[in-house]
Amino acid sequence: MDSFSCSNGLQLDFNPLDSEELREQAHVVVDFIADYYREVEKYPVRSQMEPNYLLNKLPENALDLPESLETILEDVKRYIIPGLTHWQSPNFFAYYPASSSTAGFLGEMLCTAFNVVGFSWITSPAATELEFVVTDWLGRMLSLPKSFSFSGTGGGVIHGSASEAVLCALTHSALEKAAGHLPGKPPVLLTSAASDFALSPGAFDTALVADVAAGLTPFFLCATVGTTSSAAVDPLEELGHVANKYRVWVHVDAAYAGNAGICPEFRHYLNGVELADSFSMSPHKWLLTYMDCCCTWVRDNGVVDYKDWQIALNRRFRAIRLWLVLRRHGAVRLQSHIRSDVALARRFEMLVLGDIRFEVVAKRMFSLVCFRLVSGGSELNATLLEAVNATGHAYMSHTVIGEVYVLRFVVGGAFTQERHVDEAWKLIQEEADALLI
Amino acid sequence: MDSFSCSNGLQLDFNPLDSEELREQAHVVVDFIADYYREVEKYPVRSQMEPNYLLNKLPENALDLPESLETILEDVKRYIIPGLTHWQSPNFFAYYPASSSTAGFLGEMLCTAFNVVGFSWITSPAATELEFVVTDWLGRMLSLPKSFSFSGTGGGVIHGSASEAVLCALTHSALEKAAGHLPGKPPVLLTSAASDFALSPGAFDTALVADVAAGLTPFFLCATVGTTSSAAVDPLEELGHVANKYRVWVHVDAAYAGNAGICPEFRHYLNGVELADSFSMSPHKWLLTYMDCCCTWVRDNGVVDYKDWQIALNRRFRAIRLWLVLRRHGAVRLQSHIRSDVALARRFEMLVLGDIRFEVVAKRMFSLVCFRLVSGGSELNATLLEAVNATGHAYMSHTVIGEVYVLRFVVGGAFTQERHVDEAWKLIQEEADALLI
Numbered sequence: 068m069d070s071f072s073c074s075n076g077l078q079l080d081f082n083p084l085d086s087e088e089l090r091e092q093a094h095v096v097v098d099f100i101a102d103y104y105r106e107v108e109k110y111p112v113r114s115q116m117e118p119n120y121l122l123n124k125l126p127e128n129a130l131d132l133p134e135s136l137e138t139i140l141e142d143v144k145r146y147i148i149p150g151l152t153h154w155q156s157p158n159f160f161a162y163y164p165a166s167s168s169t170a171g172f173l174g175e176m177l178c179t180a181f182n183v184v185g186f187s188w189i190t191s192p193a194a195t196e197l198e199f200v201v202t203d204w205l206g207r208m209l210s211l212p213k214s215f216s217f218s219g220t221g222g223g224v225i226h227g228s229a230s231e232a233v234l235c236a237l238t239h240s241a242l243e244k245a246a247g248h249l250p251g252k253p254p255v256l257l258t259s260a261a262s263d264f265a266l267s268p269g270a271f272d273t274a275l276v277a278d279v280a281a282g283l284t285p286f287f288l289c290a291t292v293g294t295t296s297s298a299a300v301d302p303l304e305e306l307g308h309v310a311n312k313y314r315v316w317v318h319v320d321a322a323y324a325g326n327a328g329i330c331p332e333f334r335h336y337l338n339g340v341e342l343a344d345s346f347s348m349s350p351h352k353w354l355l356t357y358m359d360c361c362c363t364w365v366r367d368n369g370v371v372d373y374k375d376w377q378i379a380l381n382r383r384f385r386a387i388r389l390w391l392v393l394r395r396h397g398a399v400r401l402q403s404h405i406r407s408d409v410a411l412a413r414r415f416e417m418l419v420l421g422d423i424r425f426e427v428v429a430k431r432m433f434s435l436v437c438f439r440l441v442s443g444g445s446e447l448n449a450t451l452l453e454a455v456n457a458t459g460h461a462y463m464s465h466t467v468i469g470e471v472y473v474l475r476f477v478v479g480g481a482f483t484q485e486r487h488v489d490e491a492w493k494l495i496q497e498e499a500d501a502l503l504i
Numbered sequence: 505m506d507s508f509s510c511s512n513g514l515q516l517d518f519n520p521l522d523s524e525e526l527r528e529q530a531h532v533v534v535d536f537i538a539d540y541y542r543e544v545e546k547y548p549v550r551s552q553m554e555p556n557y558l559l560n561k562l563p564e565n566a567l568d569l570p571e572s573l574e575t576i577l578e579d580v581k582r583y584i585i586p587g588l589t590h591w592q593s594p595n596f597f598a599y600y601p602a603s604s605s606t607a608g609f610l611g612e613m614l615c616t617a618f619n620v621v622g623f624s625w626i627t628s629p630a631a632t633e634l635e636f637v638v639t640d641w642l643g644r645m646l647s648l649p650k651s652f653s654f655s656g657t658g659g660g661v662i663h664g665s666a667s668e669a670v671l672c673a674l675t676h677s678a679l680e681k682a683a684g685h686l687p688g689k690p691p692v693l694l695t696s697a698a699s700d701f702a703l704s705p706g707a708f709d710t711a712l713v714a715d716v717a718a719g720l721t722p723f724f725l726c727a728t729v730g731t732t733s734s735a736a737v738d739p740l741e742e743l744g745h746v747a748n749k750y751r752v753w754v755h756v757d758a759a760y761a762g763n764a765g766i767c768p769e770f771r772h773y774l775n776g777v778e779l780a781d782s783f784s785m786s787p788h789k790w791l792l793t794y795m796d797c798c799c800t801w802v803r804d805n806g807v808v809d810y811k812d813w814q815i816a817l818n819r820r821f822r823a824i825r826l827w828l829v830l831r832r833h834g835a836v837r838l839q840s841h842i843r844s845d846v847a848l849a850r851r852f853e854m855l856v857l858g859d860i861r862f863e864v865v866a867k868r869m870f871s872l873v874c875f876r877l878v879s880g881g882s883e884l885n886a887t888l889l890e891a892v893n894a895t896g897h898a899y900m901s902h903t904v905i906g907e908v909y910v911l912r913f914v915v916g917g918a919f920t921q922e923r924h925v926d927e928a929w930k931l932i933q934e935e936a937d938a939l940l941i
Contacts, residue, residue, distance in 0.1 A: 080840070080844065081837060081840070082918065082919070083604075083605035083606065083607070083792050083833065083837075083841065083918045084541060084592070084604055084605050084606055084609075084792075084918035084919060085606065086538045086539075086541035086542040087538065087542075088606050089534075089537070089538050089541060089606040089609060090534060090535065090538035092606055092610055093534040093537070093538070093606075093609065093610060093613065094531060094534055096610045096613050096614065097526075097527060097530040097531055097534060097613075098527065099614075100526070100530070100613060100614070100617040101523045101524065101526050101527035101530070102523070103617060103618075104521060104523035104526060104617075105523040105524075113626070114626070114628060114629050114630070116629045116630075118625065118629070119633070120629065120633070121629065121630055121633035121634060121637065122633055122636060122637065122654075125634075125637050127640070127655070128641060128644050129641035129642070129644070129645060129830045129831075129834070129835055130831070130834050130835070131834050131835045131836050132834040132836060133831075133832055133833055133834045133837055134831045134832065134834070136610070136832070138831075139828060139831050139832065143614065143824075146630070147630045147634065147824065148630075149630075150628065150629040150630025150631075150633065150634075151618060151620055151628045151629075151630050151631070152620060152626065152627050152628045152629070153618075153620075154618075154619055154620045154621060154627075154628075155521070155617075155618070155619060162621070162627075165619050165620070165621050165818075167520075167521055167619050168520035168521050169520065169521055169522065169525050169526040169529055169530075170520070172521075172526060172530065172616055172617070173529055173530060173533045173573070175612075175616045176530065176533050176534075176537060176613065176616075177533065177536075177537070177580065179609060179612045179613075179616075179794055180537040180540060180541070180592075180609065181540075181588055181590075181591075181592070182591055182592060182602050182604050182794050182795060183588055183589060183590075183591045183602070184591060184599070184602050184795065188555065189550070189551070189589065190589050190591075190599075191551060191587065191588045191589045191591075192551050192553045192555070192557065192558065192587040192588075192589070193551070193553075193558055193583070193584045193585075193586075193587025193588050194587075194588075196556070196557070196558035196559055196587065197558060197562075197584065197587075199559060200558065200559065200562050203564070204565060204566035205566070207565050207566070208566060217559075218564070227664055227796075227816060227818075228815070228816030228817065228818045229816075229817075230815050230816040230817060231815060231816060234815060351818070355520050355521075357616055357619050358619060358621065358818055358820050359664075359816075359818060359820060378665070378667050378668060378671060378815070379664060379665030379666075379667040379668060379796075380665065380666075380667060381602075381664075381665050381788070381795055381796060383795050383796060387580075387584065391576060393566045394566075394567070394570075394571045394575075394576050395570055395571065395573070395576065396520065396570055397566070397567050397568050397569040397570045397571070398566055398567070398568045399568050399569060400518060400520075400570060403517070403518070404520060407517065481519065481520045481521035482519070482521060
């Protein structure tokens with residue numbers, strides 16, 4: 068090998084992945100992370116930093132020379148952690164959860180370590196086949212129709228996100244039917260409180276009739292189980308019957324709420340999925356697997372190389388992470404996790420209902436409560452939200468449902484217990500007291 | 505919290521992310537991984553398994569009850585590792601590398617641990633701002649024009665893959681120009697040996713003239729620095745001048761070879777990038793950062809929320825991984841890594857040139873050598889490739905350049921040293937001996 072000199076005597080024919088150096092330094096980082104989890108409750112949930120806080124602190128250019136791990140970890144403590152909004156805090160109740168667990172962490176370590184690019188079977192047979200195995204396992208836990216499994220005519224794939232899943236389903240459909248809709252925005256059918264903000268099969272049918280009359284070819288419906296705003300559930304069965312009449316491809320996006328389908332008492336929300344062509348849900352949202360793990364099933368496979376089921380050519384070995392989660396917890400513990408979160412959300416709903424200054428705005432679905440102060444409209448509610456979030460003791464987000472500004476309280480963190488929900492509610496009441504004087 | 509019973513007495517109100525359990529088990533997995541890296545050279549590089557090997561070994565359904573980490577790791581050894589094609593083996597010379605390092609591994613651990621969803625600034629300010637910082641650092645290391653940096657008018661983003669980068673650039677361009685090309689396949693201009701398989705600016709100009717004459721609006725060019733087949737480099741400067749005449753958006757995909765741009769002696773391949781609108785390269789291919797880390801720069805920013813720069817709403821904190829790599833190695837060691845790999849490829853090229861039975865088919869570019877047996881055509885060369893790969897001692901891939909079947913030998917693994925290249929060549933010669941008797 069050519070050797071290279073460096074004026075300061077720095078060793079340049081280094082081994083960037085020496086196994087003993089990895090062993091030593093990874094142990095240091097494990098302890099750093101375990102300490103972070105132990106302490107995470109103490110940090111402000113929503114970062115209290117101002118824009119450009121970090122840009123002003125880090126050097127403008129990379130250094131030419133190596134720095135020590137200790138220096139870098141010191142900077143993580145000093146500069147990065149204060150700039151995090153802590154999604155793993157037990158007091159994080161915003162958006163939907165970014166779910167995590169020790170099993171998921173260990174699975175991700177293995178995925179990273181092997182760093183195989185599983186775009187085709189031969190580039191690492193285990194990566195492809197384990198993905199067959201775990202998507203079949205999870206499909207069975209969700210009681211998906213057998214046609215969605217590899218032991219049937221279909222099968223599952225792990226995408227990075229629900230958006231990628233929709234895009235892939237759309238592309239599949241679009242290519243097949245050579246429709247003239249694209250590019251441009253897909254038509255949106257509005258929902259209302261009358262249907263709990265779910266899509267109306269009648270309105271869908273009417274829209275299809277109008278499309279056909281206008282000479283268009285409708286080809287794709289994205290139905291949702293658990294919308295982003297209010298976790299509303301579209302009636303899959305009725306929509307499916309309408310769609311099938313017109314041979315429209317039905318994709319069901321159940322990113323968050325689909326996870327609940329592993330519990331028999333929530334499975335009925337997925338009824339009608341047997342009329343769909345594809346279905347996706349994200350274990351990274353509620354099944355303790357860390358980002359990016361969105362499982363997507365189709366009824367009809369026909370290919371074996373996963374590169375043809377996704378956008379990118381590269382592919383991480385995400386299946387091993389999901390495999391660890393399913394094995395370390397087993398179905399019963401995962402069900403218990405879902406049920407516990409739903410019970411905590413129900414508890415929060417009860418607390419809200421017990422205070423006449425507040426109202427619950429949409430039917431509570433799964434572990435999401437949409438609520439607000441009855442008086443004061445958007446402005447006062449937004450002020451209350453900011454007051455709560457600015458304390459750093461809890462973090463919620465908001466949405467607008469049927470033109471009404473509402474606060475969203477979602478339970479789903481691995482560390483969240485009853486006391487965190489109770490304390491968050493107490494905090495909300497106190498901030499409301501201060502505003503309503 | 506509601507409590508749940510389980511007939512076998514399993515504890516159900518568990519903490520899936522207990523920090524002490526994580527500490528204990530992550531240490532076990534660190535040792536498992538360090539052992540894997542120490543042993544990786546001993547495994548067959550290309551998995552020697554047959555299709556369905558794993559499907560036949562794992563249970564058809566997930567278990568209801570938890571299993572121990574020890575049991576699972578035992579299964580990783582027994583079932584997963586034999587089914588891996590080991591991209592981290594020092595004898596992996598196929599495709600392009602999936603580059604890794606201790607620094608990248610530690611960065612990924614932190615990314616996973618924080619598990620923040622950085623789709624907007626407030627969801628974790630550090631995630632957004634550190635991405636500003638590291639893409640500016642790397643852009644400067646590549647001597648990109650200042651207009652591609654946040655300190656200029658543009659900025660960088662980390663995508664999961666080069667495909668996502670192209671898709672985002674294309675969408676940006678398509679939306680702006682409302683072109684009528686989509687959906688459908690983009691036109692492909694053929695290259696030839698005469699231009700070292702690079703795109704000809706003359707042919708491009710002619711195609712644009714024809715498009716306009718046909719009433720079409722050309723709007724997008726994807727130029728490549730380091731093609732998948734032969735690492736050919738399109739002449740960015742000439743293509744840029746033609747494209748700018750027609751106001752065509754130019755995206756430069758330099759996924760693999762762009763990494764070499766951090767070395768002054770290779771920077772000239774990027775000359776003309778100042779005429780492009782967007783540029784992407786993947787540190788996960790050659791800068792030791794593990795998958796999925798594709799940096800993309802645009803000349804014109806205007807938004808701060810990274811969700812608008814990508815397909816998915818979710819976002820991993822990939823910037824912290826790249827940050828660790830840049831800091832732990834510094835520019836000089838990363839340059840040294842690139843130079844060392846190129847020197848090893850040059851050495852391999854010399855070995856090939858010294859054996860009259862072989863020829864080098866395309867100009868060696870960066871760390872890729874395209875070569876073949878002179879006699880016997882595709883069939884004999886394919887037989888040779890399979891003979892080499894079937895030994896498990898080295899793994900190469902193939903491509904077809906100008907209708908000629910060739911073998912590809914790429915250097916890029918963190919563990920690869922001179923002796924691995926020499927032994928691979930010896931093996932190739934031995935297998936050739938056996939075939940050519």
